[in-house]
Amino acid sequence: MIKKTILSLLFFSGIILCSAQVTVEVQLISSGTQSFSVSEAGKIYFDNGYLMVDDGNDAPFSFPLSDIRKVLFSGTTSVETIESDHIRIYPNPATTFLRISSDRNSDSRYQIFSIDGRLLMSGVCKQEETINISRLPKGLYLIKVDGKTFKISKS
Numbered sequence: 001m002i003k004k005t006i007l008s009l010l011f012f013s014g015i016i017l018c019s020a021q022v023t024v025e026v027q028l029i030s031s032g033t034q035s036f037s038v039s040e041a042g043k044i045y046f047d048n049g050y051l052m053v054d055d056g057n058d059a060p061f062s063f064p065l066s067d068i069r070k071v072l073f074s075g076t077t078s079v080e081t082i083e084s085d086h087i088r089i090y091p092n093p094a095t096t097f098l099r100i101s102s103d104r105n106s107d108s109r110y111q112i113f114s115i116d117g118r119l120l121m122s123g124v125c126k127q128e129e130t131i132n133i134s135r136l137p138k139g140l141y142l143i144k145v146d147g148k149t150f151k152i153s154k155s
Contacts, residue, residue, distance in 0.1 A: 024053055025072040026063055036061065087145050093153035097130040100145055112152075113142040 024036045024044060036055050038044065045052050051068060054060040086103035100108050105127060112121040112133070120141070125131055133154055141152050 022073055026051065026053065026068060027070040027072070028063065028067050029069050030067050034061070087148060087150075089143060089145065089150055089152060093155040094133060095155055096134040097132055098143070098152065099128060099130055100125045101128055102146070108145050110146075111144045112136075113144070115140050115142065 022038050024038050025033055026036075027033045036053050038053065038055050043054050045054075046065075047062075049065050050062040051065060051071070052060040052062050087108070088099075088101045090099055092098075100110060102108055107124050107126050109124055110122065110131065111119055112131075114120055120136065121131070121133070123131070136154050138154050141154060143150050143152050
């Protein structure tokens with residue numbers, strides 16, 4: 001159930017919005033590797049069983065999920081603060097800890113999910129308190145804070 005909810009979330013929103021020039025390499029089972037440069041105007045998202053790569057230029061490229069062996073990202077990365085409706089999550093990417101702050105000056109309930117929808121951590125975070133994520137392996141995660149879901153990266 002959680003996996004379907006997470007996948008539905010990913011279907012209706014872009015999983016990655018690029019804030020710099022990023023190279024996306026899609027390794028396919030059937031026909032080798034294809035590379036794309038995705039700029040600020042582009043995005044990568046899922047749609048009806050396909051990985052869509054929109055490089056910001058023409059129509060998006062589509063790849064059936066069943067044909068994807070691996071997707072690699074390289075290029076310029078930066079530390080950014082995720083901010084939405086007065087909730088801030090930082091640093092992103094993170095290595096050992098995350099901080100959650102809110103303009104509401106109240107505790108925030110959080111849940112951290114693997115990209116395949118498994119609940120990995122949950123709790124309540126006080127204003128500016130750190131959340132230790134050192135035991136999580138490097139990768140992409142979804143964090144749900146007070147009912148809103150964000151993408152974070154652990155490096």
